[in-house]
Amino acid sequence: MKLGNLWIYQKERFPLARTVPLLAVFSAASISVSAQLAGRPLPSGWGFLAAFVTALLIFFQMRVCDEFKDLDADRRFRPDRPIPRGLISLRAVMGLGVLSLPLTALAAGAWHPPLLWLLGVVWVWLALMTAEFGVPAWLGARPVLYLVSHMAIMPLIDLLLTAFEWMPGGGPAAALALFLALSFVNGCVLEIGRKIWAPQSEIAGVESYSALWGPGRAAWVWAVFVALSFGILMALAVLTDAVAVALPAGGAGAVACAVAAWRHARAPTIATEKRLDLLAGLWVFLCYALAGFAPILTGMF
Template sequence: MATVTGGNRWWVYQRERFPLLAHGPLILAFSFSAASYSALARGAAPPPLAAVAVAFATSLLFFLQLRIADEFKDAEEDARYRPYRPVPRGLVTLAELRRIGVAGAVLQLVLAFALDPRLMPLLAVVWVYFGLMSREFFVREWLKARPFTYLWTHMLVMPLIDFYATACDWLVAGAGAPPRGLGWFVAASFFNGIVIELGRKIRAPEDEEEGVETYTVVWGRAKAVGAWVLALSATLACAAGAAAVIGVTLWVSAVLALILLAALALAMRFLAGPRRGMGRRFETASGVWTLALYLGLGVLPLLLP
């Protein structure tokens, strides 16, 4: 096997652990929609490019930092059960990843200061929660024994990141408080985070790996798939509430309802007879759902008359 050196190491790392071609469009939709929805809810013009750029770059770095934190949290299990991953096989080191995470935080701080220094306290709130998550809230074993609690406590970072991205609009624009309806929007982000997390950890029996605690292993196939469908439904309900504030309830609800029906069909096929590789369809469906959610709330209203 050829040795991977220099900058190629990082290309391979991002391809395997943080694929920009897959994550980039989703994070762009996520961050643009946050800033755009905030402006729409305020009855203002679309947010300036600078606000969108800072929201996107900061969100991208947040999600990269979450991936890096996972490398640290899973280091022992990866070395034992998943030696093919970049860190245990020696492609990159934890020390190198730590430096990248810190550099990302410095860049986030610079961007916040450049756009509006009032963003810095909100940035600090996300950092504090991120730090607690990285330490598993200092109760790692207790959380690991309670998968549902582990799930929702870690997904709370999603609305925090989303709220920060919205602040790149409303706070910078001088609004005294978040606009009406923002609670529905960040709640949709919370449940959508659960959709993504569940979707990437639903697998057919043939695809399960030793030492990998997927939700189909921890909860069983029926409960894991049922939880995914329930999270989709909760996201739809919150998205409808957010859409009502900006006058696009019918459009958003109709599009998401159609995708939900397709998701239900996938769920029933999987429960009736899971086949090798079929679990990946849940991850793909979660990505399509995410794009539809954020494009529907942040982009579609800009295109409608």
């Protein structure tokens, strides 16, 4: 396996320039929200680092599982992807995924060994997702149920990441369920946002939400998930006394998403499609940044 090919692979299938900042904010916000809701001080920087490494490796493992699960479809309908076109082998990618497993366990267990059982729960769900829960044809014929079953891993990952704070800290706050719900909704924002395409971008044999619902309706479904995410964010802001920061910043982001959805619904193009995908990532980044750090900023002023 050539390092140059591996670098190209990550740029196309696991872009670190986009993934690292998002997961850094996601993992740090998870710890911060858990502490804020419980009225506890933040853990040391080592806890934040361990949670980030754990999150990064889990998301890479999710990519590896997708490569395995989607290989046949990629060969048939997306031969330009790295594995079908021969840039890198599936065996090499899976080898890296297997290698990442003990590193993930080390990162979590070194901080707090009981975290390993929650990590095991995440891995079990990931394995079930990869196997399509044993009913691939049945699940594939029900796209909404497919979305829900696969996005359920997001609150499980967030339960693990928040546990870096609450497990050694004495237990989770009751309101932490709101933050786990936010993770599920934001997962849907990302997933739907990346699969809303202009008509000319649709690929025969490849499912998209724009093909399922039409580009206009899909854009508005995405906007509804953004609005739901904003509502949960504001509920968390009320609980952590951070409305003064979260409301204007989050409101501006939600409006920008709504405008992008309207433009795509009115006239779907490749440019509006890319804008939705970009805004999906930016919205989730902003949402977690506000949930995790708006209470801290509010307290400084």
